[in-house]
Amino acid sequence: MAETFDDFLPEALRFTSPAPLVDIGANLTHESFARDLPAVLARARAARVTTLILTGTDREHAEQAVAMCREHGDAGLSLHATAGVHPHDASRWDAELAAAMAALQRQPEVVAVGECGLDFNRNFSSPTDQQRAFEGQLAIAAESGKPLFLHERDAGRRLREMLHAWRDDIGDAVVHCFTADRETLFGYLDLDLHIGLTGWLCDERRGHHLRELVGEIPAERLMVETDCPYLLPRNLPAKLKGRRHEPALLPWIVREIAHWRGESEAALAKSTSATARRFFRLPAA
Template sequence: MADTEPFDDVLPKALQRRSPAPLVDIGANLTHASFAHDLESVLNRARAANVTALIVTGTDREHAEQAIELARRHPELHATAGVHPHDASGWNADLEAAMRELHRQPEVVAVGECGLDFNRNFSTPAEQERAFEAQLGLAVECGKPLFVHERDAGRRLHEMLRAWRDDISDAVVHCFTADRATLHGYLDLDLHIGLTGWICDERRGHHLRDLVSDIPLNRLMVETDCPYLLPRHLPAKLKGRRHEPALLPWIVQEIAHWYGIEETELAQATTATARAFFRLTGNVVPDRIRHPAQEEE
């Protein structure tokens, strides 16, 4: 990305926050239509916030292909390729072959988003399990880690992952929102955990505040899941209420508070974990953008 002003007027000054250490956003839905008109500005704001690498989530064939194309154009972007449980009813041999080919692309760093969602059941549980089982097999074939979605399906997901654990390389349960028993079940399988702005939601995420320190630092990663899950604790309103990667430092600050460590330590640890998990090689994109506050020092 070219040099630009650190932030623009899309983010109020009160929300323009820079992480004290580089961050990796492991779940950014940048193929969402809401980013189509200003993606370059979104990425510039992410740079200004010290978010230096982003994993663009591919939730179906179309969006995985779009994520790969974005990753080819921007060195700090990487892609996943999978079929979300909501779309599991469409799983068939042709789609499996297409996914297998996508997983061969160097821009793809994980298989997914795939998993189980027994909350909405847009696809039946049986259809979800069939698609997830197939994608577990694809992850074994390509050797890449899994990017897993789970909602209200912790027990069954744990059973399926346990059966495959010796064969898959690694897996992260992204946007974790469940309870302590479910968390420890995943940790017992040596899985990684992704946390979002859900922890900033006093209505439904407060239970995570007591659980976060149970996650070993070398198993913890951070994400926005943008444009969804805009943190509720932000100090200013955001026009349009679209979440974006530049707001990740606010989430990291909140997680660090409840973890009981300094924000810098959490940022450094989660970035090191993410870069190892997704096998991100090469140098971080050079940081040529300075936060306005730094200019005053």
């Protein structure tokens, strides 16, 4: 039976942001959302997560994200999409796929090129294929003028080298789900990149180092995201059945980031949303 608006999140997890939020990375085309997407969107609205950027990680999911924006976007919730080829799938990059991704960038729902980049941690595609596909998507970003939505893991130095070579041709870019170290962070900031933070910060096993870094990110470069259904915060005040992350939990991540930045939750909500609207060229709230 599909979950309803009321019966999925326990009362302790029904957060409400003090200001409207933009979730810059929501994988709502993931199969786990197929059974209850309307309820997921309703819970996002109730939490004041009013704008969602749906991540397109390959042609199929980018097309699904565009269709989802058309079907479910309404006055109470603003939906937009990205379109790119994730480094895990870089071996599939060819002229036909490049043309299809360039065509997707011409759709009004698509606001960024990506998720694209480099992942030398798992190497589901070879580093050579990853760099070839990323180079092709840098060219699409330069041609379209749209910002880049970047993925990087264990490849910070090479990603910075490639971005540096293209820096005069591309516009804004955000390293989504940043989890790396201080040197990598400042390398990205030196390239005028934006940074996306997730619930990784809420993980005492592996996200502790980020707590010392979040205050170093300028407000005009910082955005927030769930990366749902992945990266469910480990320090939530109640258990969540199924452990599927969703946009309605973004206010908890904002609260955690605000604490470690030493600022109010409201101030962080306002600044990250303003930055996201400017970055993705969204209408004013």
